[in-house]
Amino acid sequence: xxxxxxxxxxxxxxxxxxxxxxxxxxxxxxxxxxxxxxxxxxxxxxxxxxxxxxxxxxxxxxxxxxxxxxxxxxxxxxxxxxxxxxxxxxxxxxxxxxxxxxxxxxxxxxxxxxxxxxxxxxxxxxxxxxxxxxxxxxxxxxxxxxxxxxxxxxxxxxxxxxxxxxxxxxxxxxxxxxxxxxxxxxxxxxxxxxxxxxxxxxxxxxxxxxxxxxxxxxxxxxxxxxxxxxxxxxxxxxxxxxxxxxxxxxxxxxxxxxxxxxxxxxxxxxxxxxxxxxxxxxxxxxxxxxxxxxxxxxxxxxxxxxxxxxxxxxxxxxxxxxxxxxxxxxxxxxxxxxxxxxxxxxxxxxxxxxxxxxxxx
Amino acid sequence: xxxxxxxxxxxxxxxxxxxxxxxxxxxxxxxxxxxxxxxxxxxxxxxxxxxxxxxxxxxxxxxxxxxxxxxxxxxxxxxxxxxxxxxxxxxxxxxxxxxxxxxxxxxxxxxxxxxxxxxxxxxxxxxxxxxxxxxxxxxxxxxxxxxxxxxxxxxxxxxxxxxxxxxxxxxxxxxxxxxxxxxxxxxxxxxxxxxxxxxxxxxxxxxxxxxxxxxxxxxxxxxxxxxxxxxxxxxxxxxxxxxxxxxxxxxxxxxxxxxxxxxxxxxxxxxxxxxxxxxxxxxxxxxxxxxxxxxxxxxxxxx
Amino acid sequence: xxxxxxxxxxxxxxxxxxxxxxxxxxxxxxxxxxxxxxxxxxxxxxxxxxxxxxxxxxxxxxxxxxxxxxxxxxxxxxxxxxxxxxxxxxxxxxxxxxxxxxxxxxxxxxxxxxxxxxxxxxxxxxxxxxxxxxxxxxxxxxxxxxxxxxxxxxxxxxxxxxxxxxxxxxxxxxxxxxxxxxxxxxxxxxxxxxxxxxxxxxxxxxxxxxxxxxxxxxxxxxxxxxxxxxxxxxxxxxxxxxxxxxxxxxxxxxxxxxxxxxxxxxxxxxxxxxxxxxxxxxxxxxxxxxxxxx
Numbered sequence: 001x002x003x004x005x006x007x008x009x010x011x012x013x014x015x016x017x018x019x020x021x022x023x024x025x026x027x028x029x030x031x032x033x034x035x036x037x038x039x040x041x042x043x044x045x046x047x048x049x050x051x052x053x054x055x056x057x058x059x060x061x062x063x064x065x066x067x068x069x070x071x072x073x074x075x076x077x078x079x080x081x082x083x084x085x086x087x088x089x090x091x092x093x094x095x096x097x098x099x100x101x102x103x104x105x106x107x108x109x110x111x112x113x114x115x116x117x118x119x120x121x122x123x124x125x126x127x128x129x130x131x132x133x134x135x136x137x138x139x140x141x142x143x144x145x146x147x148x149x150x151x152x153x154x155x156x157x158x159x160x161x162x163x164x165x166x167x168x169x170x171x172x173x174x175x176x177x178x179x180x181x182x183x184x185x186x187x188x189x190x191x192x193x194x195x196x197x198x199x200x201x202x203x204x205x206x207x208x209x210x211x212x213x214x215x216x217x218x219x220x221x222x223x224x225x226x227x228x229x230x231x232x233x234x235x236x237x238x239x240x241x242x243x244x245x246x247x248x249x250x251x252x253x254x255x256x257x258x259x260x261x262x263x264x265x266x267x268x269x270x271x272x273x274x275x276x277x278x279x280x281x282x283x284x285x286x287x288x289x290x291x292x293x294x295x296x297x298x299x300x301x302x303x304x305x306x307x308x309x310x311x312x313x314x315x316x317x318x319x320x321x322x323x324x325x326x327x328x329x330x331x332x333x334x335x336x337x338x339x340x341x342x343x344x345x346x347x348x349x350x351x352x353x354x355x356x357x358x359x360x361x
Numbered sequence: 362x363x364x365x366x367x368x369x370x371x372x373x374x375x376x377x378x379x380x381x382x383x384x385x386x387x388x389x390x391x392x393x394x395x396x397x398x399x400x401x402x403x404x405x406x407x408x409x410x411x412x413x414x415x416x417x418x419x420x421x422x423x424x425x426x427x428x429x430x431x432x433x434x435x436x437x438x439x440x441x442x443x444x445x446x447x448x449x450x451x452x453x454x455x456x457x458x459x460x461x462x463x464x465x466x467x468x469x470x471x472x473x474x475x476x477x478x479x480x481x482x483x484x485x486x487x488x489x490x491x492x493x494x495x496x497x498x499x500x501x502x503x504x505x506x507x508x509x510x511x512x513x514x515x516x517x518x519x520x521x522x523x524x525x526x527x528x529x530x531x532x533x534x535x536x537x538x539x540x541x542x543x544x545x546x547x548x549x550x551x552x553x554x555x556x557x558x559x560x561x562x563x564x565x566x567x568x569x570x571x572x573x574x575x576x577x578x579x580x581x582x583x584x585x586x587x588x589x590x591x592x593x594x595x596x597x598x599x600x601x602x603x604x605x606x607x608x609x610x611x612x613x614x615x616x617x618x619x620x621x622x623x624x625x626x627x628x629x630x631x632x633x634x635x636x637x638x639x640x641x642x643x644x645x646x647x648x649x650x651x652x653x654x655x656x657x658x659x660x661x662x663x664x
Numbered sequence: 665x666x667x668x669x670x671x672x673x674x675x676x677x678x679x680x681x682x683x684x685x686x687x688x689x690x691x692x693x694x695x696x697x698x699x700x701x702x703x704x705x706x707x708x709x710x711x712x713x714x715x716x717x718x719x720x721x722x723x724x725x726x727x728x729x730x731x732x733x734x735x736x737x738x739x740x741x742x743x744x745x746x747x748x749x750x751x752x753x754x755x756x757x758x759x760x761x762x763x764x765x766x767x768x769x770x771x772x773x774x775x776x777x778x779x780x781x782x783x784x785x786x787x788x789x790x791x792x793x794x795x796x797x798x799x800x801x802x803x804x805x806x807x808x809x810x811x812x813x814x815x816x817x818x819x820x821x822x823x824x825x826x827x828x829x830x831x832x833x834x835x836x837x838x839x840x841x842x843x844x845x846x847x848x849x850x851x852x853x854x855x856x857x858x859x860x861x862x863x864x865x866x867x868x869x870x871x872x873x874x875x876x877x878x879x880x881x882x883x884x885x886x887x888x889x890x891x892x893x894x895x896x897x898x899x900x901x902x903x904x905x906x907x908x909x910x911x912x913x914x915x916x917x918x919x920x921x922x923x924x925x926x927x928x929x930x931x932x933x934x935x936x937x938x939x940x941x942x943x944x945x946x947x948x949x950x951x952x953x954x955x956x957x958x
Binding site for chain 3: 376449455459468600634660
Binding site: 050051052071072073077078079081082083085086087088089098099102103146150 | 848850851853854855856857858859860864869872873
């Protein structure tokens with residue numbers, strides 16, 4: 001169970017700073033997902049840990065020892081690359097066994113290990129094929145087999161599923177999770193797909209512009225986002241965000257068009273009056289009822305089990321869950337009922353979470 | 362990548378530096394030799410510290426070889442070949458790619474096969490053609506006339522020896538550029554053609570307004586590579602120019618640059634090297650200034 | 665590959681392709697046909713039309729020991745030049761591709777030799793190798809006459825081999841570097857994570873992945889050595905001393921333009937053409953067999 005600690009880790013390419021300085025502790029045996037849009041520095045972070053990039057500052061501690069100066073092969077990490085990075089001129093057997101060959105493992109032992117690993121990733125029949133003769137899913141398995149054979153202390157995955165079609169992606173996701181359950185190896189997994197992150201992770205690290213926005217379990221990240229960024233990035237759809245003005249005396253939030261959301265008096269957060277952003281998830285926003293927020297319906301998204309209505313409220317698009325079966329036509333007026341106890345309040349400038357009515361800050 | 366390989370890094374630098382010395386040495390020697398006076402340059406071995414006679418030798422070489430006129434001729438030829446290639450190959454590739462007619466593939470192969478045999482292997486008959494560029498057609502007519510005597514015609518002679526046309530046209534008559542353009546045209550999305558046709562553009566307009574602007578980098582690459590190639594031609598110019606005292610290209614001039622041996626005198630290496638320097642500077646400048654295009658052109662014309 | 669959308673105005677199609685066809689016919693097909701015609705005929709000494717003599721010219725060529733000498737020398741020249749310049753360029757490209765400090769300067773300068781006219785290369789090497797002055801001439805201080813490419817045929821051949829190799833090294837470097845750069849970076853990183861060091865990665869990952877480029881360069885270098893050595897030879901050795909550097913193209917030139925024996929020169933041209941065609945076909949076979957890594 002190898003732990004990883006990053007202390008003040010930074011990385012710049014020339015004048016371009018990708019990671020300004022970052023602290024993170026990865027517990028031994030944990031499945032940690034680095035989540036963020038492309039260019040947020042999550043892949044760079046992974047490559048820093050792997051030793052494929054040299055840190056500009058700070059420390060990388062692997063298993064308690066400083067690893068900054070260690071070469072990739074000395075760090076005990078194995079990596080699955082985005083495009084698999086299989087050796088095109090070698091067959092499956094050679095691809096999986098290359099690390100052992102380099103390490104000078106005798107041929108007989110090597111063959112036995114390769115056969116064992118190939119079997120466990122379901123490639124037993126394909127050992128003589130070249131990567132070009134394999135399907136996307138099979139290549140993916142070769143890449144995983146190649147990572148497994150070295151019994152690494154740490155698994156690193158760099159967006160490994162992004163080139164697969166949707167069905168295969170779900171299947172491979174399950175296999176990766178199973179592999180982790182079986183081996184219990186510390187795993188870092190980079191993705192931009194929040195569904196992938198939610199389903200795989202013990203903990204998620206949400207990154208934005210080289211900075212960690214939030215670290216937490218999937219449930220924490222979803223139900224208690226640390227910032228507007230996390231709130232809108234995580235969840236399908238992302239959280240609705242509305243600009244408004246908080247009136248501490250009346251315990252109300254006045255939206256841009258003058259409509260007012262009243263917070264429960266007993267649970268009004270101890271905030272000074274002033275502008276803020278209030279967020280609410282679509283499932284906490286119901287349609288219908290006589291009273292409520294007046295919005296205009298733009299269109300309806302049919303999801304089968306439920307349907308989402310996209311509405312225009314105070315000049316901003318707000319998505320709500322529609323309870324009834326037959327939503328009104330586009331352009332119709334519609335009322336929205338907010339579950340005010342599920343409301344999130346964010347700072348208007350920094351976007352940090354200020355707590356929610358009845359909840360903790 | 363984090364790599365602690367000081368020894369291999371040292372080896373890398375040593376190899377790269379040695380490579381640089383080997384590849385630059387001949388160029389450096391030319392410059393150094395061109396900077397010495399007659400006596401110093403004939404010392405054995407020649408001192409490697411440059412002397413102070415570079416300008417003097419360059420001037421002597423320039424005047425002695427009539428480089429004012431010769432360089433002009435070479436420039437005209439190099440530009441002519443580059444321009445000819447750019448224009449003719451864009452046109453022929455357009456015809457092959459954007460039209461559908463029965464002879465299309467035949468023409469394609471007719472042009473393609475010329476890639477195989479460079480001018481050097483067919484110099485003798487090409488020379489004969491250059492002496493009278495209409496001789497192939499005379500030959501055709503004669504062959505026909507032997508069957509149908511009525512069409513016997515005597516074409517005039519069109520002598521290309523000692524002319525710019527003679528230097529340029531045979532060098533343009535290969536397929537390199539056509540292929541570059543063909544490959545490029547094939548990557549132009551069909552939607553673009555459809556959109557242009559929807560907008561009412563005909564073939565000419567599409568070629569001029571859409572394809573040519575898109576081909577700019579290809580044209581530059583082809584132009585650079587062909588300029589250098591044409592400038593460096595040697596064999597064809599010495600054949601097609603029979604009156605070398607009045608008409609000469611820069612590279613040809615080098616064959617006359619080392620006088621002396623025949624008369625038992627030591628050769629005038631300093632001015633000979635100055636002449637070499639003058640002749641190799643234009644293509645080097647072009648390649649240095651347009652390095653990206655040169656490399657790109659090289660790789661895409663060969664593959 | 666074909667375009668789905670085409671234009672209909674065939675007059676334009678014809679007008680656009682006509683100039684190219686005209687040039688190609690006049691300066692390629694007619695001369696090539698002419699060479700074939702001359703190689704099969706002989707011009708009678710007292711005028712009149714050429715007479716068909718079958719393969720007599722070819723027999724004459726093959727019976728000439730000087731011709732076989734020129735073939736052997738051309739083969740030696742082509743093979744040494746190819747091995748030397750491709751090998752040298754490969755080492756440089758592998759190390760330059762490590763992208764250590766200064767790599768951009770190296771990459772920029774290494775290919776410059778290819779831009780130098782062959783005649784200028786020849787003259788530069790002739791000076792460097794001249795026995796009276798230059799550099800290798802200094803060998804003669806050790807023992808008079810030790811180095812003299814104007815008298816020693818092998819030394820003369822060595823001189824043009826080095827000149828051509830030097831020029832082609834820049835060309836080969838460009839292609840090998842481009843090939844190395846097209847090897848996906850993650851593949852090399854994966855090898856590093858698998859524990860392979862710098863030299864091992866070069867040997868087991870990078871070199872195998874650029875073998876198609878090696879095949880391609882072998883063919884191009886050999887073909888080029890056969891046809892493109894004229895300028896260098898003409899300004900350095902003029903085929904001498906005593907025919908030691910008379911390669912195939914140079915012999916065609918001498919027979920055709922100095923001796924004015926068109927038939928003999930034409931027969932040699934045809935043989936050389938066949939040789940080049942065979943090489944080109946070989947190249948296409950290799951190109952076809954190129955492994956497509958995706």
